[in-house]
Amino acid sequence: MNSSSQGDEKIGLTKGDALVIVDLQNDFLPGGSLAVPGGEQVISVLNGYIERFARQGLPIFATRDWHPKNHGSFVAQGGPWPEHCVAGTRGADFAPSLHLPISTQVISAGIEVERDGYSAFETPFFQQQLEKAGTTRLFIGGLATDYCVLNTVLDALALHYRVCLLFDAVRAVNVKPQDGEKAVQEMVRRGAKPIKQAMIL
Ligand code: VGL
Numbered sequence: 001m002n003s004s005s006q007g008d009e010k011i012g013l014t015k016g017d018a019l020v021i022v023d024l025q026n027d028f029l030p031g032g033s034l035a036v037p038g039g040e041q042v043i044s045v046l047n048g049y050i051e052r053f054a055r056q057g058l059p060i061f062a063t064r065d066w067h068p069k070n071h072g073s074f075v076a077q078g079g080p081w082p083e084h085c086v087a088g089t090r091g092a093d094f095a096p097s098l099h100l101p102i103s104t105q106v107i108s109a110g111i112e113v114e115r116d117g118y119s120a121f122e123t124p125f126f127q128q129q130l131e132k133a134g135t136t137r138l139f140i141g142g143l144a145t146d147y148c149v150l151n152t153v154l155d156a157l158a159l160h161y162r163v164c165l166l167f168d169a170v171r172a173v174n175v176k177p178q179d180g181e182k183a184v185q186e187m188v189r190r191g192a193k194p195i196k197q198a199m200i201l
Pocket residue numbers: 023065073081118143144145146147148149
């Protein structure tokens with residue numbers, strides 16, 4: 001994706017918009033057990049988006065990976081990942097430098113042993129809260145591009161939400177080097193609009 005494909009188009013935030021920050025948790029950041037390369041770089045960008053949504057009184061959601069100690073995705077259970085984001089541990093806490101307002105609605109995912117929880121929509125509570133807030137357009141960024149961001153965005157599109165992908169505020173695990181790029185391509189192909197902060201009025 002080059003910058004010209006995002007153009008100089010501007011986007012005004014309006015009623016029905018909501019910000020969704022995916023899994024900005026210590027374990028996905030440097031020093032964490034499943035650190036996403038460059039993950040720390042999205043924090044200041046997300047703080048900028050948070051400020052704009054908060055200023056307009058628009059809802060802000062923060063999802064979190066919130067696993068039981070014996071989660072099926074962990075190596076000890078034969079899964080692909082090191083132990084990460086165990087509910088209640090420091091690694092599962094939101095990044096301290098992420099300035100989440102007190103009104104932020106927290107959505108926990110991956111709480112069942114046998115389910116990956118890669119999409120916040122696996123938690124029915126998420127969609128309920130979106131409907132309650134009259135949300136029609138989601139601005140989604142966070143970690144990781146090729147797992148939780150990808151799955152949350154694809155579910156949102158399947159449920160007919162409009163989706164703006166915060167292209168400047170996502171980073172990929174890249175188990176294979178192109179995974180992040182492919183994930184972005186798939187999200188865009190399915191209808192997500194890649195945006196960057198400067199486009200927001
Ligand atoms: C995630 C790998 C394992 C994510 C969660 O938040 O993208 N990735 N669990």
